Structure formats: structure tokens, C-alpha cells
Amino acid sequence: MYAILETGGKQYKVCEGDVIRVEKLNFAEGETVEFDKVLAISKEEGLVVGRPFVENAKVKATVLKHGKGEKIIVFKYKPKKNYRKKKGHRQPFTEVKIEKIEF
Numbered sequence: 159m160y161a162i163l164e165t166g167g168k169q170y171k172v173c174e175g176d177v178i179r180v181e182k183l184n185f186a187e188g189e190t191v192e193f194d195k196v197l198a199i200s201k202e203e204g205l206v207v208g209r210p211f212v213e214n215a216k217v218k219a220t221v222l223k224h225g226k227g228e229k230i231i232v233f234k235y236k237p238k239k240n241y242r243k244k245k246g247h248r249q250p251f252t253e254v255k256i257e258k259i260e261f
Contacts, residue, residue, distance in 0.1 A: 159202075161259045163217050164195040172217065172256045182250040185221045191254060193217040199261050206261070215261050219254040226250050 160173045166181025185191055196215035198207045206212055226248040234243040 159259060160200045161196050161215070161217055162198040163193045164197055165193055169197065172259075174256055174259055176256045177222065177253060178256070179227075179251045179253050181252070182224065183221065183252040183254075185252070187221050187223055189221050190257070191219045191221060193219065199259065201261070212261070215259075217256060218258045218260065219256050222253045222255055224250065224252050 160171055162169055162171050164170075165183075168181065170178055170180065172178060183191060194211070194216050196208065196212045196217060197210065198205060199212055199215055200206075206215075208215070227250075228248070230247045230249075232243075232245040232247060234245075235241055
């Protein structure tokens, strides 16, 4: 059984027990998060697809940790004009463990 959920403008295919990194959530470590924007659920009978979301479907997860991703360098320049700009960025994330898929 798996589910496709949406959070932070991205979609994730998850099964029970998976550990995924999503965009930063405002929950403390150890708290339970409930994702209700479930796009599809796979069951024994087949695939249930929502329009746009599946009714009464929820994915429960536990927050494991917060952190920052790998550093990305943004370098801008214009040739022959002595214009150079170097900037770094680290995207914050929340790591969650999928506990239960309810339908």
C-alpha cells in the first residue's frame, strides 16, 4: 500500500515506514504531523485517485529532525564588465517518518 501526498508544493510517493525530507514544517521534533492533501492511494482493490484530493484520506507522520540541505552556489557575472556576484544557499528541510496511511 502506498500513497501520493502533496506538501510544500511538491509531491511524494510514500509507504508506511518511509523516511522522507520535505520542505520545512513548523512542528517540533517528535510531534505527529497529519497530511490531508492525499492525491492517490493504492490498495489491494486498485488505485484510488482524488479530484484533486482523496476524501477522508490522511497520512500520519512523526517529525524526526530539522536541518539544512547541501550548499548551492549561485554565481552571476557579465563578461568584460567586471561584474561578479557569488551567493550561497542552503534550503531548510524537515525529515519525517511515515507512520500510517488511513483511508
